Amino acid sequence: MKCGKLISVSFSIIFIMLLQSCAKDEVLTDDLVAAGGGFQNNAQLSTNNEVVQDWTELLLEIERDAAGMRPNATARALAYIYLASYETAVPGMHNKKSNTERLQGLEIDRQHKKGKGRINWEIALNKAFATTLDHFLINVPNSAKTQIEDLEDSLEDELSENISNQEVDKSKEWGEYVANQVIAYSQTDLSAEAQILEPQPYSYEPPTGDGYWTYSADAERAWFPYWEEVRTFVISSDETSSIPPTPYSTSPNSTYYEQMQEVYTVNNEAKAADGEQLWIAEFWSDDVEGLTFSPPARQYSIANQLTKQYDLNLKETLELYLRLGFALNDAAVSTWADKYEYMVMRPNVFIHEHMDADFQTNLYQFIYWPNPSFPSYPSGHSCFASAAGGVFIDFFGNTTNFTDTSHEGRTEFKSDPRSFNSFEDLASENAYSRIPLGVHMRMDCKEGLRLGYEISDAVNDLDLDKNPN
Numbered sequence: 054m055k056c057g058k059l060i061s062v063s064f065s066i067i068f069i070m071l072l073q074s075c076a077k078d079e080v081l082t083d084d085l086v087a088a089g090g091g092f093q094n095n096a097q098l099s100t101n102n103e104v105v106q107d108w109t110e111l112l113l114e115i116e117r118d119a120a121g122m123r124p125n126a127t128a129r130a131l132a133y134i135y136l137a138s139y140e141t142a143v144p145g146m147h148n149k150k151s152n153t154e155r156l157q158g159l160e161i162d163r164q165h166k167k168g169k170g171r172i173n174w175e176i177a178l179n180k181a182f183a184t185t186l187d188h189f190l191i192n193v194p195n196s197a198k199t200q201i202e203d204l205e206d207s208l209e210d211e212l213s214e215n216i217s218n219q220e221v222d223k224s225k226e227w228g229e230y231v232a233n234q235v236i237a238y239s240q241t242d243l244s245a246e247a248q249i250l251e252p253q254p255y256s257y258e259p260p261t262g263d264g265y266w267t268y269s270a271d272a273e274r275a276w277f278p279y280w281e282e283v284r285t286f287v288i289s290s291d292e293t294s295s296i297p298p299t300p301y302s303t304s305p306n307s308t309y310y311e312q313m314q315e316v317y318t319v320n321n322e323a324k325a326a327d328g329e330q331l332w333i334a335e336f337w338s339d340d341v342e343g344l345t346f347s348p349p350a351r352q353y354s355i356a357n358q359l360t361k362q363y364d365l366n367l368k369e370t371l372e373l374y375l376r377l378g379f380a381l382n383d384a385a386v387s388t389w390a391d392k393y394e395y396m397v398m399r400p401n402v403f404i405h406e407h408m409d410a411d412f413q414t415n416l417y418q419f420i421y422w423p424n425p426s427f428p429s430y431p432s433g434h435s436c437f438a439s440a441a442g443g444v445f446i447d448f449f450g451n452t453t454n455f456t457d458t459s460h461e462g463r464t465e466f467k468s469d470p471r472s473f474n475s476f477e478d479l480a481s482e483n484a485y486s487r488i489p490l491g492v493h494m495r496m497d498c499k500e501g502l503r504l505g506y507e508i509s510d511a512v513n514d515l516d517l518d519k520n521p522n
Contacts, residue, residue: 123347180228264301281390414491435501442480443509
């Protein structure tokens with residue numbers, strides 16, 4: 054009996070050792086396959102996602118002062134920044150694949166760092182974030198450069214503890230290489246590169262017609278009128294559907310007039326009551342440079358809170374932020390294509406002409422011009438809200454107990470946190486906040502929400518899993 058037990062124990066030990074050996078081989082094999090043979094002896098990603106959270110917090114702080122970027126250039130920048138972070142770490146992600154085969158022109162040579170040295174993915178990510186933030190966040194104060202350098206150095210010191218100099222150097226080189234390849238890919242989108250340098254082109258003059266949006270001074274000239282030409286990552290404006298707006302009418306009995314009347318009434322009642330409706334309007338505005346981050350960046354503020362609440366690991370965080378960036382970028386392209394197709398005027402112009410010449414939006418107290426400088430339909434805020442909301446629903450499920458603390462402690466506007474039981478409610482409140490703010494009709498918000506969910510559906514269907522065969 055004793056001999057039988059010894060034999061049984063021996064076989065058990067050998068079996069466990071074989072399993073451990075196979076597990077180690079599997080990790081190595083996954084890394085080598087993902088890297089095209091360009092990496093050796095690299096472990097998978099750590100569970101710690103703080104490097105992504107820290108860089109996102111800095112991005113949100115810097116982006117609010119990035120002149121001329123909101124919302125389109127920011128949405129584009131976010132897509133490329135988080136594409137670079139995902140591509141930097143994807144060789145260490147079990148069962149996840151690169152976007153290089155899908156995105157024609159994105160070239161990342163997996164043999165670039167071939168050799169015996171290890172890659173520390175967090176150190177590589179730190180370098181990739183520093184490189185891409187420095188490139189994509191334009192027109193920022195000089196202090197932003199210092200902030201980027203300081204965070205890079207601080208995180209490198211922290212992450213390099215007990216790591217060899219060779220591994221640190223190779224990891225940094227890899228992160229910088231991938232970031233620069235993504236930057237080079239972004240620069241092949243010549244239309245976008247030109248527009249971010251001239252967001253209000255004098256070459257553009259809007260068509261005229263009853264109910265058409267137009268400008269009354271150079272400060273209100275069209276913002277990003279050619280943005281439909283910009284590269285998309287998952288779904289183009291030609292592929293998204295489009296529902297025409299309610300026809301323009303000055304008849305008090307028309308649906309169009311009734312929606313303008315709603316804006317007039319809700320805006321004024323919110324101002325007079327100084328209660329929840331004004332709180333909702335100001336809480337979600339994010340319209341003003343120098344005051345808050347932009348509407349697309351707001352979705353990353355929400356995402357950063359969610360990754361903590363739901364305790365996402367690094368791989369999950371990188372995938373979520375990649376999909377979120379794609380959704381926001383493609384939302385901007387489709388929304389702006391429709392805005393400049395339908396050319397719907399802003400509510401305050403109609404209200405001044407047909408209801409009340411003294412009307413002021415609730416945005417006007419924060420900005421020198423009463424409206425964003427582009428047509429009204431569909432609402433960009435609404436489309437960003439549901440494009441992001443759809444991604445959040447796919448990741449976490451619709452039911453939540455989320456409290457958005459994005460502006461907690463701010464005193465310049467109504468900033469107290471707001472709580473939500475579903476991501477659908479979160480997106481809807483964001484969208485319809487534009488009515489008490491006085492800058493959108495209900496049809497603008499409804500169509501923006503619909504379009505954003507269509508875009509998030511396409512992004513959620515994007516297959517990032519490696520073929521097991």
